[in-house]
Amino acid sequence: MIQILRTKAEVNEALADFRSSSQAIGLVPTMGALHEGHLALVRKAMSNGDVVVVSIFVNPIQFNNEEDLIKYPNTLDKDLDLLEKEGVRFVFKPENHTLYPNKPTLEINFGQVDQVLEGAKRPGHFNGVGIVVAKLLNIVKPNRTYFGQKDLQQVAVVRSLINDLSFSTSMEVVNTVREKDGLAMSSRNLRLGVEERMVAPLLYQCLNFAKGELLAGKEWFAVKEVVMARFEKEPLARLEYFELVHTDTIALVNDLPSSGKRSICIAAYVGEIRLIDNLIIID
Ligand code: AMP
Numbered sequence: 556m557i558q559i560l561r562t563k564a565e566v567n568e569a570l571a572d573f574r575s576s577s578q579a580i581g582l583v584p585t586m587g588a589l590h591e592g593h594l595a596l597v598r599k600a601m602s603n604g605d606v607v608v609v610s611i612f613v614n615p616i617q618f619n620n621e622e623d624l625i626k627y628p629n630t631l632d633k634d635l636d637l638l639e640k641e642g643v644r645f646v647f648k649p650e651n652h653t654l655y656p657n658k659p660t661l662e663i664n665f666g667q668v669d670q671v672l673e674g675a676k677r678p679g680h681f682n683g684v685g686i687v688v689a690k691l692l693n694i695v696k697p698n699r700t701y702f703g704q705k706d707l708q709q710v711a712v713v714r715s716l717i718n719d720l721s722f723s724t725s726m727e728v729v730n731t732v733r734e735k736d737g738l739a740m741s742s743r744n745l746r747l748g749v750e751e752r753m754v755a756p757l758l759y760q761c762l763n764f765a766k767g768e769l770l771a772g773k774e775w776f777a778v779k780e781v782v783m784a785r786f787e788k789e790p791l792a793r794l795e796y797f798e799l800v801h802t803d804t805i806a807l808v809n810d811l812p813s814s815g816k817r818s819i820c821i822a823a824y825v826g827e828i829r830l831i832d833n834l835i836i837i838d
Contacts, residue, residue, distance in 0.1 A: 557639045560647045563694045566608075569645055570695070573606045581605025582697035582724070584688060586613045588628035588742035589637050592732040596701040597641050599729050608695050609638055610647040612654065617683030623829075628745045647695060659686050665712050668805050672796055672820055673708045673831070681712045688713055692722050700724045705731040705739050707818060707833045711805050731832070733759065739832045751826040754791045758821050761785060761797065762834040765819055769836055775799050775809050786823065795822040795829070802835060811837060 560566045573580060581600035585593050593609075600607045611634060618624035631648075638646060663685040668674065674681055692700065700717075702710050710728050717726055732740050737759035738752075747755055761782045768778045779797055786794035799808050802816035811817055817836040822829065 557635060557643055558645050559635075560608075560645055561649055562653055566645075566647060566694055570606070570608075574696075579603065579605045579698040580695065581607045581699045581701060582691060582695045583607065583609045583701045584691050585609060585611055586627065586742065587611040587634050588630050588745065589634045590732075590740045590742065590744075592703055592705060592740040594637060594641060595732045596703060596729050597638065597643060599727060600699065600701050601642055603699060603727075605697075605699055606645070607641075607643045608645045608647055608697065609643055610649075610691055610695070612647075612649055612687065612691075614654075614683055614687040615651060616655070616659070616686060617680050619677045619679050626746065628742050647691070654687070654690055661686065663689075663716070665715060668708065668711050668715065671708075671805060671807055672798060672800070672822070676795060676822065681709075684709060684712060685716050688716060689720070689722075692717075692724055697724050699727055701727050701729060703731065704728050704835075705741070705832070707800075707802065707820060708805050711803060714803075737763070739830075741830065743828050743830065746828050748826060751791055751828065754789060755825045755830060757785070757789060757792055757825075758823055758830055758832045759834075762819055762821060762832060765797075766834055766836050769799075769811055769819075791826055793824040795824065797821050799836070802838075 558569060560569055570580060583596045583600055597607060613627050615624055663682050665681055669681045702713055714726060717724060736756040738756045765778045765782060782797050783794060786792055798820050800818055800820055801808055802818040818833050819836060820833040822831045
């Protein structure tokens, strides 16, 4: 039976025996409304032999858009069923006031990585992510923590949190899980209307197109212009950014080096729903 833990004390009690017998604990942080993408993280943790703790917490302080927070999907019963089937032992599901008895006064400045893409478009977002991840790491004290490549910039931010603050966890990054038509799975996809859902694979199509063009030697700015023009023609979609970056630092770049990591990141509204995706160009 899956056990729901609501406080730090409950987590400590539930994990005490595993900790004292040096069983590795794996943490999968989520905001719920689980799908195959989340389950890929869970399966990775299970395959590592971890005692898996999945946290489900819609973190209010990482939302810079009130409506996005209010409308965030909640499918708890289904989530618990899915996790139970995967063999997950523990769900950590704190209340807001448990994690935030007071509004945190601490602010985390991640530096350059927070100046671009999601950092620039969603002020305060990564501060909120950093604070909640730090809290979860301090409460669960996992040996391993699992994050999705779907949120590439979040991976960079959490890596710097773990390294710069010497958290005793390793981080594993799991590939993006997609629908058959290429759309990256996301809890927000549930909010797309029928026509919007049909348009949404455009993000992945543009990423793939750009990858092919870049690897064939085309100039980045020329590729980007084609993509911008493609979005201009789609009345249901609005491109917010389409950028070539260094995969680890998320620094904006304009070309492919002979060696070095590159990814393309995209954000676009489809109807009212803001979607993000990315693709690794050079690993
Ligand atoms: P969220 O519930 O959206 O905060 O996501 C929780 C974790 O699942 C994050 O580490 C995400 O990057 C990861 N995740 C979300 N969608 C996907 C996906 N389609 N494929 C792989 N990982 C994902």
